[in-house]
Amino acid sequence: MRGDGSSKDTSGLAHYVAWIVFFHGGHRIAPAIASVGVRGKDCIVIGVEKKSIPALQDDRTIRKIHMIDDHVMLAFAGLSADARVLVDRARIECQSYKLTLEDPVTVAYISRYIANTKQRFTQSPGRRPFGISMLIGGFDFDGHPRLFKTEPSGAYYEYLANSTGRGEKPVREYLEEHYSDDTIKDEASTLKLVVKALSQVVQSGAQNIEIAVMKRSDVPGECTHRVLTVEEVEALMKVVEEEREAAEAEEASKKKP
Numbered sequence: 192m193r194g195d196g197s198s199k200d201t202s203g204l205a206h207y208v209a210w211i212v213f214f215h216g217g218h219r220i221a222p223a224i225a226s227v228g229v230r231g232k233d234c235i236v237i238g239v240e241k242k243s244i245p246a247l248q249d250d251r252t253i254r255k256i257h258m259i260d261d262h263v264m265l266a267f268a269g270l271s272a273d274a275r276v277l278v279d280r281a282r283i284e285c286q287s288y289k290l291t292l293e294d295p296v297t298v299a300y301i302s303r304y305i306a307n308t309k310q311r312f313t314q315s316p317g318r319r320p321f322g323i324s325m326l327i328g329g330f331d332f333d334g335h336p337r338l339f340k341t342e343p344s345g346a347y348y349e350y351l352a353n354s355t356g357r358g359e360k361p362v363r364e365y366l367e368e369h370y371s372d373d374t375i376k377d378e379a380s381t382l383k384l385v386v387k388a389l390s391q392v393v394q395s396g397a398q399n400i401e402i403a404v405m406k407r408s409d410v411p412g413e414c415t416h417r418v419l420t421v422e423e424v425e426a427l428m429k430v431v432e433e434e435r436e437a438a439e440a441e442e443a444s445k446k447k448p
Contacts, residue, residue, distance in 0.1 A: 226356045228354075230351050231375040231380070231381035232376055233407060234378045236382055236384075240400065261414060265325050298327065298337035301327065306341045309344070320343050328405065332412050357392055383431055383434075386427055397425040401418065
């Protein structure tokens with residue numbers, strides 16, 4: 192009911208106001224899954240939270256980690272439909288770049304392309320901004336790992352590690368505290384760091400986490416990519432839990448007189 196006594200459906204207005212609050216935050220994507228990206232010494236690891244899906248839905252249609260080229264992958268937090276459009280555009284741009292320049296796209300270039308696409312939609316009449324934040328990781332031709340994050344506003348930055356989506360702040364604070372040469376020295380160490388970071392906001396259980404790893408191949412300029420199986424994630428989480436219990440026991444023993 193309006194103040195002048197007339198009635199009006201305000202659901203559209205409420206949705207619009209919610210979007211304005213969402214977008215003008217510049218980077219807030221909520222509600223959304225938690226996503227983490229870490230640049231290891233010789234690998235890129237991206238981990239995402241897996242939400243429960245309806246019993247009759249094919250889980251193969253639910254993907255939060257996408258390959259956009261043989262050497263670049265990304266994860267997102269936000270609207271899945273928006274992600275699908277941007278992923279398709281990025282894949283086409285990767286192919287166009289390779290056909291034109293006869294070299295694979297650099298991670299910085301495709302991150303900037305995605306960010307520019309987002310930015311154009313913030314100032315185009317009749318269009319709304321993309322409601323999505325992305326973590327983009329991969330390897331350049333020289334074998335150097337790169338990790339970028341793009342915001343809905345079109346801003347993008349390079350990181351050693353970062354998070355987006357649900358619980359972004361506590362996960363990022365954990366990464367800032369624990370990221371070091373020792374925690375990224377190899378694939379196993381980097382995987383543990385990602386699991387520990389996700390554990391700050393994600394309920395324990397291998398079924399709640401999806402992790403993808405990208406590494407340099409023995410062939411110059413090529414990369415290998417794989418998604419960890421549930422059994423691999425379970426084994427990894429078991430190791431992390433054992434290390435946590437050992438650290439707690441050691442801390443407790445130090446406090447004893």
